[in-house]
Amino acid sequence: MGILRRLIAEGDVNGIPPAERAITEYLEATPVAARRSGLRLLQEDVLKQRDAVTGDRHDFAETVNAYIERMLGSF
Numbered sequence: 001m002g003i004l005r006r007l008i009a010e011g012d013v014n015g016i017p018p019a020e021r022a023i024t025e026y027l028e029a030t031p032v033a034a035r036r037s038g039l040r041l042l043q044e045d046v047l048k049q050r051d052a053v054t055g056d057r058h059d060f061a062e063t064v065n066a067y068i069e070r071m072l073g074s075f
Contacts, residue, residue: 011057
């Protein structure tokens with residue numbers, strides 16, 4: 001979560017690949033049975049941040065949320 005928070009705070013589009021990588025690494029380190037709930041936890045945090053910022057940071061958080069939604073759809 002810390003990595004995603006930092007990347008959202010920066011709001012730099014170049015941070016998208018590291019954000020996706022952080023989410024993927026999180027999933028790989030999480031037991032299969034807990035992955036869906038873990039992604040939901042990450043998503044809640046991302047949505048809170050999205051709602052608290054504007055401009056590029058909001059767009060970045062929305063992109064991260066979309067990636068999490070795609071990952072949730074794969075379960």
